[in-house]
Amino acid sequence: MTWPADTTSAHRALLYQDEPGFRAVVGAFIREGLARGEQILAAVPAGPLAWIRAELGADHTAVEFADSAGIYRRQGEATRVLVHWLRRHASDGQRARIVAEQALAGRAPAEITDYLRMEAAANVVYAGFPVSILCPYNDAELPGDVLAGVCRTHPELIQGDRVRPSESFGDPRSLIRDLSPVVGPPPGGASIGFGRGEDLVSVRHFLREQIQAAGVDGEAAHLLLAGAGEIITNALVHGGAPRRLWVYTEGAALVCHVHDGGPGIADPLATYLAPDRHATQGHGLWLARQACDALEVAADGTGTHVRLLTRLPHPGGQQPAL
Amino acid sequence: MGECPARSRTWPGGERSLTGEDRLIDSDDEVARPRFGRPPGDLGTVMSGQHLCALYQDQDERRQLTAEVVRGALGAGDRVMYVGPGPQDVTLALLEAGGIETGRPLRGGQLLLPSFGEVYGDPATTDLARLVTTFRLALSQSLAAGFPGLRITGEMGGQPWPAGSLDGLVRWERMVSRMLGEVGIAAICQYDQRQLDEPATALIAAEHSGVATGGQQLPLALFIASVPPPAVRVEGELDLTNGAALARVVQARLAASPRLRIDLGGVTFADVGSLREIYLIAAGLPAGGQITLANATGPVRRVLDLAGFRADAVVIES
Numbered sequence: 001m002t003w004p005a006d007t008t009s010a011h012r013a014l015l016y017q018d019e020p021g022f023r024a025v026v027g028a029f030i031r032e033g034l035a036r037g038e039q040i041l042a043a044v045p046a047g048p049l050a051w052i053r054a055e056l057g058a059d060h061t062a063v064e065f066a067d068s069a070g071i072y073r074r075q076g077e078a079t080r081v082l083v084h085w086l087r088r089h090a091s092d093g094q095r096a097r098i099v100a101e102q103a104l105a106g107r108a109p110a111e112i113t114d115y116l117r118m119e120a121a122a123n124v125v126y127a128g129f130p131v132s133i134l135c136p137y138n139d140a141e142l143p144g145d146v147l148a149g150v151c152r153t154h155p156e157l158i159q160g161d162r163v164r165p166s167e168s169f170g171d172p173r174s175l176i177r178d179l180s181p182v183v184g185p186p187p188g189g190a191s192i193g194f195g196r197g198e199d200l201v202s203v204r205h206f207l208r209e210q211i212q213a214a215g216v217d218g219e220a221a222h223l224l225l226a227g228a229g230e231i232i233t234n235a236l237v238h239g240g241a242p243r244r245l246w247v248y249t250e251g252a253a254l255v256c257h258v259h260d261g262g263p264g265i266a267d268p269l270a271t272y273l274a275p276d277r278h279a280t281q282g283h284g285l286w287l288a289r290q291a292c293d294a295l296e297v298a299a300d301g302t303g304t305h306v307r308l309l310t311r312l313p314h315p316g317g318q319q320p321a322l
Numbered sequence: 323m324g325e326c327p328a329r330s331r332t333w334p335g336g337e338r339s340l341t342g343e344d345r346l347i348d349s350d351d352e353v354a355r356p357r358f359g360r361p362p363g364d365l366g367t368v369m370s371g372q373h374l375c376a377l378y379q380d381q382d383e384r385r386q387l388t389a390e391v392v393r394g395a396l397g398a399g400d401r402v403m404y405v406g407p408g409p410q411d412v413t414l415a416l417l418e419a420g421g422i423e424t425g426r427p428l429r430g431g432q433l434l435l436p437s438f439g440e441v442y443g444d445p446a447t448t449d450l451a452r453l454v455t456t457f458r459l460a461l462s463q464s465l466a467a468g469f470p471g472l473r474i475t476g477e478m479g480g481q482p483w484p485a486g487s488l489d490g491l492v493r494w495e496r497m498v499s500r501m502l503g504e505v506g507i508a509a510i511c512q513y514d515q516r517q518l519d520e521p522a523t524a525l526i527a528a529e530h531s532g533v534a535t536g537g538q539q540l541p542l543a544l545f546i547a548s549v550p551p552p553a554v555r556v557e558g559e560l561d562l563t564n565g566a567a568l569a570r571v572v573q574a575r576l577a578a579s580p581r582l583r584i585d586l587g588g589v590t591f592a593d594v595g596s597l598r599e600i601y602l603i604a605a606g607l608p609a610g611g612q613i614t615l616a617n618a619t620g621p622v623r624r625v626l627d628l629a630g631f632r633a634d635a636v637v638i639e640s
Contacts, residue, residue, distance in 0.1 A: 080628070197563040201542065204559075204591065226624055229593055233562050275630045280602060283629040284594040290628045 003032050004163060006095070010132040011123055012163070013154035015139040015147070019051055022136055025158055026099055027055040029134050033097040034062055039089035043068050043078070044101040048136065052099070072102045075118040076271075076289030079125060083274045086129040095130045105141060108251060110309055112146060113179055114294035119153035120175040121272035134158075149179075176268040182298040182305055185257050189248040194232065195241055203232055203245060207256070210247035214254045215313050224310050227291025228256040230284035231306045235260040239304060253293070253309040264304035265297055368394065368508045370471055373499045375530035377515040377523070384512065387534065389420030391475040391510050396427060397541025397564070399554065399571030401469040403434045403441065403460070405476025410435050426555075430547030431467055438476065445494055453501040461507050468552030470574035475510040479517050488522055495529035510534060545571045548585055552578045557588030565596035572603050572613070580611040587617030594629045597622070604635040614639050 004010070016022040030052070033040050042052055043066035053060045064085075071081045082098065090096035104112065119135070126133060137150050139159075151157060151168045152175055158164075185191070192206045193199075207228055211221045228245070235243050239260030246257040265271075271289040275282040289295045292308035299305070368374055368391075376391075378384040388404065395402035406413025413435050417424050427433035442448060443456070457472075464472040478491075495511065502509055513526060527533055543558030545568070552575040560568060575582045584600070586592075604613050616639040618626060626638060 080630075197561070198539075200561050200563065201539075201559070222620060222624060225591075226593075226621065226628075229561070229591075233593055233595060236562060277632045278605070279630075280598075283598055283631065286630055287594055287625065287628045 003028060006132045007130075009127050009129055010156070011126065011154055012132075012134055012156040012158055013150050013166075014134055014136040014158045015150070016136055017138075017140050021160070022048060023051050023055040024161070026052060026134065026136060029097060029099065029132075030056060030063060031059070033095075033132075034059060036095070039094065039096040040064065040098075041066060041082075041085055041089070041096070042099040043071055043082070044099055044136070045069075045103040048101055068102070074290060074293055075114055076286075076291070076295065078102075079118065079121075079272060080274065080290055083125065086126065086131055090129045090131045092130075095132070098131060098133045099136065100133060101136045104146060108253075110251075110253065110294050110296075112149075114296070116146075116149040116153060117176050117179050118272070119150070120172040120179070121269055123153070123155065123172045124269055125272055125274075173268045180268070180296060180298040182300040183257075183296070183307065184305075185246040185259065186248050186250075189246045189257075191244050191246040193242060193244045194236065195243055197236060200229075200232070200236075204229065207245070207247065211254065214247075214249060216254050216310055217313070220310055223291040224254070224256060224308060227288040227295075228258065228308055230288045230291075231256075231258045231308065234265075234284055235262070235304070235306075238262065238265075249312065250309070252312050252314075254312055256292075256308040256310075258306045258308075259303060261303040264299035265306075268297070271295060271297065368473065368510060370506045370508055371503045371531075372508045373495075373502050373529075373531045374508075374510045374534045375527050375532070376475075376510050376512050376534035377518075378512065379515055384514075385416055385420040387510075387512065388416060388475065389422050391473065392417060392420075392422050392427075392433065393541060393544070395473045396432070396544040396546055398471065398567055399469065399545030399547075399574070400471040400473050401432050401434065401464040401467070401547075402427075403436060403472070403474045403476075405438050405441055405474065406435055407477045426546050426548070429549055432469065432547040441474070441476070445490070450497050450500060453497060454504050457501055457505045457507060461505055465574065466578055467547075468554075468575040468578035469547070470570045472507040473509070474507065475512060478511045479514045488525065492525055492529055495526065499529060499531070543568070543589070548583075553583040553585065555585040555588060559591040560589060560596035561591070561593045562595060565593070565599050568596055569599035569603060572600060576603065576607065576611065576613075580608065581614075582612070583614045583616055585616050586622045587619060589619055589622050592622045592625055594625055597625055597629065598631065601631040601633045601636060604633040607635045611635055612637060 014022070014025050016025065030040055040063045042049065042063050044052065045068050049065060049068070052063070056063065066081065071078045082100070086096060102115065104115065122133070135154065137147065139147065148168070151166045152170055154166055155169045156163055157166045190210060192203055194203050204225065207225055211224055216224060232245060235258055240262035241260070243260040246255075246259070248255050248257070265285070270282065271285040273282065273286070275286055288308065292310050294309040296307040296309070297304070376387045378387055392402055392404065404413060404417070406416065414424055424433060443452065461472050498509060511530065515523060518526065541558070542564050543556055543560055546555045546557065547553075548555045554571055554575055556568070572582065572584065600613060600615070607613070612635050614637045615626070618638060
């Protein structure tokens with residue numbers, strides 16, 4: 001196929017049916033990038049990774065492969081890794097290409113929705129970089145609602161050897177709002193109110209106890225404490241009374257749910273954008289997104305709800321999806 | 323979490339509030355941010371220019387309030403002079419019994435234990451001008467050593483007042499109040515209440531900007547001067563309530579020396595906002611200035627890794 005000559009950033013979805021369909025498009029995408037001297041990163045699951053290696057032959061050594069299972073464990077983590085990679089490899093005069101695919105089959109609705117919000121945000125997050133991003137999706141395996149979400153979050157779609165604009169592509173901010181329904185805290189869930197900086201010590205004590213009681217430990221526990229702490233501090237500094245933290249389990253996830261009476265975080269993209277070099281704020285929300293498996297920000301008549309979801313440890317030691 | 327119960331006292335002969343609330347001397351001290359501040363009279367967060375009176379009923383209370391003053395100074399990174407009740411080993415024993423680890427603050431020059439005479443000279447001949455000169459020098463020495471502020475506490479009973487007169491003591495305290503306001507340092511005068519009758523207590527209290535309320539919660543973090551100066555070691559938790567205190571300490575250290583080593587080995591929790599203070603300060607450093615973050619613990623490293631701070635003048639030492 002003939003690849004469009006990108007001059008700014010580009011974000012396209014490839015809807016493929018099978019291995020040959022994947023290899024034809026991704027192979028052309030990478031080979032053309034190599035021919036132009038561009039830096040190339042592939043962050044894809046094991047199956048597609050093997051297809052890329054087979055397709056490229058010896059050329060595959062010129063491609064940087066990211067640990068897909070590692071970087072996609074948390075959407076915020078993936079964004080951070082890609083932004084850091086782009087800062088190093090894509091700058092004035094140096095274009096880059098990224099092939100990004102996540103294993104979506106079997107993931108829980110909360111994670112899929114968080115994933116689609118991230119895809120909407122990607123249109124802004126990577127807009128400042130000279131990069132062409134290709135997101136392959138297995139058209140034959142993914143459910144229709146996920147594919148509909150893919151069409152809404154990518155300005156251009158590739159099917160067969162045709163590139164066409166996506167008719168349902170929408171403004172990323174509106175889309176993130178649409179994908180952020182309010183989920184109220186469960187009645188009777190453990191909670192603690194807070195209103196002053198001096199309350200933070202007891203809020204952290206409560207949080208540590210709840211996280212431990214739920215069986216979340218190690219790095220996940222530390223991250224959740226740090227991430228929830230930022231959301232709580234944000235509610236104190238920018239939010240309004242009354243402020244309360246709930247901790248409860250929902251399906252296979254532990255949820256830290258922070259509510260305050262304020263109007264909420266004005267920019268739906270706030271948690272997705274890496275603070276720039278001169279930023280004096282935004283670091284806390286950016287950290288919170290990386291500190292949990294899914295982050296939801298929503299507002300209703302009572303104020304703002306922020307939920308941090310962390311997968312509960314599985315008795316067998318395997319980490320299930322949410 | 324509610325307020326800790328204050329060890330307040332009822333004052334004889336006056337309806338007037340002696341909590342210091344309405345008599346605070348204006349201060350630009352950033353530590354006590356109004357929104358997240360502590361009550362006036364708190365021994366931990368006494369502000370520059372403030373002159374507090376602290377009364378104890380027994381040795382336990384004396385140990386406790388002395389420890390609160392010293393711990394409060396360490397919680398603000400200030401230098402503290404303790405004009406103790408006797409020879410230095412007695413004073414040290416009293417501090418240690420109050421739970422203060424004195425070794426490092428002494429070695430780092432953060433805790434000084436002068437005698438009454440060394441600090442004030444002879445009360446009979448000292449005048450305001452001389453007091454102001456003395457303490458301006460003490461404050462400038464503290465700033466030059468990298469401390470953001472200076473606090474003084476001491477035992478006021480048993481000192482050589484002229485002819486043992488209460489008038490002399492009152493005049494002295496009035497002079498100290500004026501000096502503190504002019505120079506911009508804080509003092510906490512300790513009195514054994516058992517040696518004072520009610521009218522005397524009321525007179526002495528009236529000469530202070532407030533009466534100390536004890537029993538406050540411990541500082542969230544301590545900022546301890548390390549060797550070689552002006553390094554600083556942070557121990558405890560950093561959050562919204564003490565991020566400004568951290569910034570104040572870091573700025574004071576950098577004013578003394580443009581290359582600063584911050585030992586974060588004792589930090590058990592740190593939020594983005596508090597660590598961001600360091601990066602914001604670093605962004606404004608002159609050429610050659612540098613902040614080294616040493617011994618970052620897991621909680622600190624996690625935030626440094628994920629928050630996205632960037633500054634050329636910050637070096638993370640692993």
